[in-house]
Amino acid sequence: MTDPMPNTPLNALQDPEITQPARSQWRDVWDQFKHHKGALLGGGFLIFVTLAVLFGDMIWQIDPKKLDIRNKDVRPIYTAIWNSDAKVSWGNPLGTDNLGRDQLAQVIAGGRASMAVGWAAMILTMLIGTTIGVLAGFFKRLDGPLMRFTDLVLSLPILPLLLVAVTLFRQPLRANFGPEMGMFILIVGVIGVTSWMQAARIVRGDILALKEREFVLAARAAGTTSRGIIFRHLLPNVLSPLMVSATLGLATAIITESALSFLGVGFPSDFPTWGKMLADAVPRMQEYPERVMLPGLMISLTVLSVNYLGDGLRDALDPRIRGR
Amino acid sequence: MLTYTIRRLVLSVPTLLFIALIIFLLLQLAPGDPMAQVPLTVPPEVKQKMREALGLGQPIHVQFWKWLVQMFWIEPQVFIDWLTNKSALFGWLPDTNLYTACGPTVEGPCDLRVISWQTRSPVMDIVVQRLPQTLWVVGMAYVVGILIAIPIGIYSAYRQYSVFDQAGTFITMIGFSIPPFFTGPLLIVIFSVQLGWFPFIYDTTHVVDDWDSFVFQLQQMLMPVMVLALQTTAQISRFMRASMLDNLNQDYVRTARAKGLSEAIVVMIHVLRNSMIPVVTVIALGVPAIFGGAIITEVVFSVNGIGQLLITALFANDLPMVLTITFMFAVLIVLFNLIADILYGLLDPRIRYD
Amino acid sequence: ERGSDGHVGVIYWQAPSILSPYLSGGTKDIEASSLVIEPLGRFDENGNMVPFLAREIPTIENGGVAEDLTSITWKLKEGLVWSDGTPFTSADVKFTADYCMHPEGGCAQLSKFEGVESIETPDDLTVVINFKRPQPYPYSAFMGAQSPIIQKAQYENCMGAKAQECTDANFGPIGTGPFMVEEFKPNDVIQYVANPNYRDPAKPAFATLTLKGGGDATGAGRAVMETGEYDIAWNLQLAPDVLAKMEEGGMGKAESAFGTLVERIEMNMTDPSPDLPEGERATVAHPHPILSDIRVRKALSMAIDRELLTEIGYGQAGTPTCNLVPAPEIYASDNTDCLVQDIDGANALLDEAGWTMGSDGVRTKDGMRLSLLYQTSTNAVRQDFQALIKQWWEEIGVETELRNVNASVFFGGDPGSPDTFQKFYADVEMYANNFDGADPQPYLAQYRCGNEPKPSSQWAGENINRFCDPAYDAMIDELAATGELEARAALAKKMNDMLTKDTYTIVPLVNRGRVTGVSNTLGGFKHSTWDSLLWNAADWYRTE
Amino acid sequence: MLDQPIATIEKLRVEFQTKDGPVVGVEDVSFDIKPGETVCIVGESGSGKSVSSLSLMRLVEYGGGEIAGGRLLFNRREGDEIDLAKTDQGLMRTIRGNEIGMIFQEPMTALNPVFTVGRQLTEGLRLHMGMNRKQAEARALELLNQVRIPEAERRLKQYPHELSGGMRQRVVIAMALACEPRLLIADEPTTALDVTIQAEILALVDRLKRETGTAVMFITHDMAVVAQMADRVVVMYRGNKVEEGTVEEIFENPQHDYTKALLSAVPRLGEMTGKDLPEPMKLLGVEGHRTDPIPGSEDVLLEVRNLTTRFPVKGGFFRRTVANVHAVEDVSFSIRKGRTLSLVGESGCGKSTVGRSILRLVEPQEGHVTLGGVDIIALGHDGLQKARADMQMVFQDPFASLNPQMQLMDQVAEPLRNYHVVKGKELQDRVAQLFDRVELPRSFLRRFPHELSGGQRQRVAIARALALNPKLIVADEAVSALDVSVQAQVLNLMMELQAELGLSYLFISHDMAVVERVSHDVGVMYLGRIVEMGPRRAVFEDPRHPYTRALMKAVPIADPHRRKSEKELNFKPIPSPMHPVDYEPAPSEYEEVSPGHFILTTDSGY
Ligand SMILES: Nc1ncnc2c1ncn2[C@@H]1O[C@H](COP(=O)(O)OP(=O)(O)OP(=O)(O)O)[C@@H](O)[C@H]1O
Ligand SMILES: Nc1ncnc2c1ncn2[C@@H]1O[C@H](COP(=O)(O)OP(=O)(O)OP(=O)(O)O)[C@@H](O)[C@H]1O
C-alpha cells in the first residue's frame, strides 16, 4: 500500500489527482446518509408508514368509522397465542374497540390525519421560522423588533390561542373547507403560528455567523444582491440545522395534536387520529392494553424515526462531515 | 455587566407593556361575558352596573389602563403590606397600610384589585395559593429531569455511538414522544392501583412539618414528577450530548490531555465546564414553560397548579385571570431570557456585555 | 360521637369556585356549600321532603300551608345556633330571601323565590311566606340545596351589587350544617371541620372532611374504588365496563340512583344556518328547513336503539326511556313506543316525507341534502352515543356531522360563544337535564313560547328547542292553577307526551342514574338525586 | 550517555478507522532525537507530521487513530527505556506533560477558554510535581517570567481571551515546559502568528533548549523556520520519511525529489535583491513557463487619497458610540495598470480594511477612491454594483471563501450571472475557459469545494475573480493559508495572468518574502497608517522607517547560515487603535527619500 514515489519533482508538488468521477450532490448526500443505520431504519419506517397510511385503505378496505356492536372488544389476533379463550377474529386482526370499530382501519385512517397534521404544521413552522430568522439575522434593523416579536409569541400560550381561533375562524373554515378540513387548517395554523420561534432563533443565530463568513463577502464583492446572497448562499447553509428542528417540529406537532384531542378541542369525535385513539383507550388500558399500545407505538416510532432521520440528514447535508 | 443588566431591564418594560397590550386585545377578541352566569331576571340596567363595577363596558383603552394600574400599582401595595405585616422575613419592618380594600364596610376611597370573574376574589391571591404545588411538582420535575439528563448527556457523548448512547437516545426519544395523558394513568395503574405504593390524588393542603409528612409529600409528588421529568430529561439530555460532542473535539481538550490529566478531570472539568454554558442557558429558557406547560399532568393527578388554573379560567371566560396569568408568563419569559443572557456572560469569560 | 371517625374525603372532578349557591348555579358550588349552609327542609333519597331546620314540613293537613295556597308557614326548630354560636332566628330566613330577591344582587336562585310577595317573621321561630298568587307547590323557597339559609350578620353588608365583593363571606359562609369551612382554595380544594355547635351533639361522626376538586372522572372513580384514597366520587359518567373494572379494585362501589335526569336529543326547530345574518340565526324567525317536518324528527327517533345505547353507555346506571319526566312515579307517562328500533319504518317515513335516497346513501329533497350537525359536550360516553347514532342515521340516509364542545363552554352559558347549548348553532344536540325537587311544573313550563334563548335575552332561556304551541302554553297555565295531585299528574303526563311522542321535539334516550363512587368503609351515605349528593353528611360514619 | 537518543521512533505506522475504511496517517517513519538537539520535521500539510508527534504522546488514540506498528522508544528520567507504543494510558499520564511536553499549533484554541491562565498552568504542576497551590503558583509565575510575559502576576488571573495571540502561545509553551520535560514537541507553534511574534517565540524555544538541554522535536512546514531552528531535519512526504540529514545537508544538497522541489518553491527574502521588477518563480521540474519580469504600465488605475475607515465601538446605557477603532487612518496610494502594490504589516494594522474599503465592502469615513476615473465613494447603490465588476477580490482562506454547498461551476458563474454578461451555453463555455485559464481540469466544474485541495480551491477563487475581466484584483492574504509548494504555483499563476491580461493587484500579505517576489511597489502599514511606501526594491533594500527595519529583521531567512540571534530582536507591543470619539488624529505627512520612496515623518505610534 505504498504510494508510488514521485519520480520527478514536478509530480512531487502536484496535488494528488482526484480520480473518482464527479458525482452529483444528492448522490453524495445519499452515500453519507447510507452510513447512518438509524437514519436508514428511520427513513425506511417513515416511508413505510407514509405509504401505509396513504394507501393502506386500498388494501384494508374496512371503513374505520363503521361500528359493529356485535364485534366489539375483539382482541388482536396474537392474543390467541396465550389466551385461547380470547375473542379474536381474522376479520379484525388488530381487534376492535368498544364500539366495534376495526383497529387496523382506525390506525391507518388516524395515521393519515396525524401525519398530515405533523407534516403540514412542520412545513408551516419552518416557513415562518426561516423567514423571520433570516430577516432578523440578515437585516440588522429588523433584528431587534423581530426578536421582541419572537418573545411576544413565545409568551402566548397555545391553548387560549386555539380557543380564540376556534371561535373566530371555525365557522368560515367549516363553510369553505368542510368540518374536517377546516379543523385541520385551524390546528395546523395554530400549531404553526405558535411553534416557529425555536427555528427562527436557530436560523437567526446561524445567519449572524454565516453573514461574517468570507464566502458571503466574496459573493457581495462579486456583485450579488442581498436577495441572491440570502437565497443562494445563506439558506442552503442553514439547511442542516433547520433539518433538525424540522424533525423535532414534526414530532411536536403530532404530539400537540394528540394533546388537543385529549383536551377535546381537536377534530370531530368520529375522526380518528393517533392521539385521539390513545386518549380514548387510556381508561381501558388495563383490560385492553393493545389499544393504547398500538397508537402509542405508532406515535413513538414515528417520532423516533423522524428523529433518527433528522440526525442522518444533518450529517449527510453537512459538507464538513460529508467532505471528510 | 451591571449597565447591561439595567439596560435590558429598562428595555424590557416597553416590551412587556406591548405584550400585555397584545394579550389584552387578543382576549378581547375572544368571546366572553362575565355576566353570562347572571340570571335573566336581573334587569339590564343592573347588569350594566355590575359590568361597570368590573370595569367592563368602558372603552378598551380605559379598561387596559385600569388593569395596568391594578397590576402595577395596587397589587405591589398589597404585596408590600403583606411583607411588612405578615411575612416572616420582613415582619419586623413597621407595618404599612398602603392598600385599602374595597369592601362592604368600607367608606371613602378604596382600591380595587384585579378580581377574578369566576370566584370574585383577587386573582393574585389565587395565583399565590397555586404556587406551592406548582413549584413542588412542576419545578421539582424540572430539577429532577435536569439532574438525570446531564449525566446521561455526558456519558452518551463521551461514548458516542456506544450501546449506552444508542439506548439512551432511544429511551429519551420514547419519553419525548409519549404524551403525559398516557404515562400518567400508566403510572397510576402500576404504582397506585396494583402496588398501592403512592397516592395519586395530589393533596394540595398537605403541610410538611415533620419527617412523616415529608415522606408523604415525596410519595405524592413522585408520580407527577416522574411523568414530567421524562420530558425534560429527553430534551435536556439531547442538548447536553450535542454540546459535549462539540467540545470533546476542541483543541484545548488535547492540551489538557497532553498535560497528563486523567480522563475524569479532562471530561468532568475541562469539557463539562465549557459544555454547560449553552446548556445552562437552555435550562434557564425552559423555566417559564414549567409554570404553564404541565396542564395535562396537573389534570391527571389533580395537582391543580397554575396550568390548571389557566385552563379552568379559560373555559370559564375568566378574563382577568387569564390576562394576569398570561402576562405573568410573559414576564417570566422576558426575565429568563435576560437571565439566560446574563448567565451566558457570567459563565463564559469571553462574552462581555457593557 | 362527634368527630370520632376521623377524616372523610370527597372528590369532585369539577372544582368548586365559590361557596354560595346564590352566586353560582353550578352543581359543584351548590353541593360544596350544602355541607355548611342548610335549607329548612331537604329531599331524601326517595324524593320525600324531610325537615332540617324546620320542625316539620308544612302541609295543608297540618295547617302549615294556607287552604287558598297563598301562604306557607314554617316553624323553626328551637335552640338552633350558627356555627359561631349565635342563635339562628327567623330573621336570618327572611334576610336570605331579601338577599336573593335584591334586584341588583344577580342572585342565581331567584327562580326559587318566584311568586313570593312578602315574608313575615311574627316571632323568632316562625316564618310566613306570602305568595302573590295561589301556589300549588309552595316548597321551592328554602327547600333543597339551592336555597339554604345564610347568616344575616355575615351577609348584612353584602346586599345587592356588593354581593360580589364579599369574598370572605362567599368563601367561608357561616352555617348551621354539620361542617364549617376551614380553608377554601378556589377551584382546588375545601377543608371542612365538624361544626362544634351542630344541633345533634353526636354528629357528625367525622372530625374533618376534604372536598377535593379537579382531575377527571376516571381519576375520581379510581381514587374511591381502586385505591381508596377518597370515600365519595361525584358523578362518574363512565362507560359501564370501565366502572365494572374499577369496582374490581374492591375498595368501593359505583352506586347509581335514579331521579329525573334524562339524556336526550333536542331537535332544533329553528334554522341554525351560518348563512343567516347574526341575530337571526337559530331564532324563531326562521323555521328549520329539515326538522320542521315532524316525520323527519320521528324517523330520527325511530332509528335509535335505546336499549343498546343504555347497555353501552350506562349499563345498570341507566334505563331506556321515552319520557322527559321519568319520575316521580305519578308523573311518569307510560309511553314506551320508542323503545323498539325500527329502521325500516324510519326509512318508509322519510320516503313518505319526500326525501329520496341518493346514490351516495344520503337522502335529498328539492336539492337539499338530509345533512345534520349533531353536537354535544366532550365526554367519552356521549361521543360513543354520537358515533352509534350517526351510524343508525346513516342507515336511514341521514348524513351526520359530529361536533363535541368542552363541557365548560357548552354549558357555560356565555352569550359570546357560538358553542353553548343555548345558542344551539347545530341541528340536533344531546345533553341531560333534570329538575330539582319532585315537582315538574317549572321544568315543563320551560317550553313556553317566547322562553327560547334569543339575542334579545342574551341567549338566555330554557326553551332550548324553540318549541312553540299555544295549546301547550295553555296547559302550563292550567298546571299552575291546579292544586290537586292527580289532576296535576295527568296534566303533566299530557305535556310530557306532547313534547316527546306527539311532536318528537325532544327525543329522550336514557333515564340516567346518577353514579357515585362510594367507599366500602363509609356508612350512612344515602344517595339522593333530588338534593345535594352530600345532603346527609351529618349521618355518615366509618364502618369497621 | 549524551549520544543516546531520548526518543527513538522505529517504523511507526498509524491508522485511522473512518467510516470509509482505514486511512493510513503515517506509513513508515523512523528517526531519533538526542538530548539538547532540535530535530525539525518538515513536509506539506497532511504528510503525517502531527500524527507522528501525537503518537509519541499516545494522544492519537483520542482522535480515533491506532498505532498499527513500530516502536516508540523513550528514555525515562530514571534511565530505563520503555516502548511508548505499548505503555498503558495510566503510565502514559505520568509521562505526558511531565517528561514530554507538547506545544500545539493554534494558540487561539489550545487553551481552555473558561479557566484562568494560572489555573491551567498549575494543573500539571500539582499533578506531576505534587506541589501545593502556593508552590505551583510560584512556579507558574517563574515560568511566565521565563517565557518573558510582561506583568506575569496579573496574567495568572486572566482568561486566555484577554491575552494576545503571542502571549497565549507563550502560555502554552510555559505549560509544556512546566515540569521540565526532557523532550519538547512543538507542533507548528508559530504558524498562526505574526512575523515579529514568531521571531520571538523561535528565539525563546531556542534559548530554552540551550539553557535546559531539552531535546526539541520541531514540526513545521516553513523552510525558513527550519533554517533558523534545526540541528537535524526529517523530511516527510505522504506518511513516509523521505529524507533525513543535518540542516546544512538538506538545504545545500537535497537528495530526494520532493525535498528539492520543496526548496525551490520557498520564496527567500533577498532573492530579488537587485531586480526592479517582479518575476515568477522558477519551479523545479515545471517546464516551459515564462519567468520574465513583469513591467506593467505607467497609467494610474486606482487612486486612493486620504482614506480613513473607523469602526464605532458602542457602549454605555444608550448604546451610543463611545469610541472608534481607527482601522485605517489617512492612507493614500495609487496603483498603476498591470502592476502590483503590496501592503504589508502586522495583524490588525488595517490591511484588510483598506482592501475592503476600496470595494466599499465596508464604508470608509473619508477619502477618495477613483478607479479608472470613476469616483467609487460617490457611487450610489446601483453604480457601485456596476463598478464592482471592475474590481474583484480574492480572500485569504480558500475554504472559507467558497460556499460549501455550491458547485464550483455555479460559484464561478455567479458574477457572470449577476451582471447578466452571458447566458446559457455561452455561460458554461465561459466558465470552462476560466477553468482552463487557472489550469484546473474541466472535470472539476461539477465538484464541490471540499473535494478540492487548498491550492485548487484558491484557483477557483481566482477564476471567479477573473470572470468579469476586472481591472483590479484585491488579493487579501490570498496565499497565506497555502502550503509553500502550492503557494508558489498560485503566485506564479497570478503573475502570469498579470503579464497576459495586464491586471493590477492590491496584494495584501504579511509574508515579506512573498511580497518581495510579487510586487512592483510596497506599502508598509502600521496602526492604520502607511509608514513607508515606494518601489519594492527601494523599500526592501533600503528600509528607512524604524518599523520597516524591525519587520525586515524579524523575517526568518531560509538559509541555515544566516540565523538570527536573539539580541537583535526588540519589539514594542502594538498600541491600541481604539480612541475616544473626540480624538482627532493628525494627518500623515511624508518625506520623499528617493524617487517614489516615501516615509512617514509624523508620529505613527511606533
Ligand atoms: N482523526 C483523524 N481521522 C482520520 N484521518 C486522520 C485523522 N487525523 C489525521 N488524519 C490523516 O492523517 C494524515 C496525516 O495528518 P497530520 O495531521 O499528521 O498531517 P500534518 O502533516 O500535521 O499536516 P498539517 O501541516 O496540515 O498539520 C492525513 O492524511 C490526515 O487525513
Ligand atoms: N467589522 C469590524 N468592526 C470593528 N472593528 C473592526 C472590524 N473589522 C476590523 N476591525 C478592526 O480594525 C483593525 C484593522 O483590522 P484589519 O482586519 O484591517 O487588519 P489586518 O491588517 O487585515 O489584520 P490581519 O493580518 O489579522 O488580517 C483591527 O484592530 C480590527 O480589530
Ligand SMILES: [Mg+2]
Ligand atoms: Mg499538523
Ligand SMILES: [Mg+2]
Ligand atoms: Mg486581514
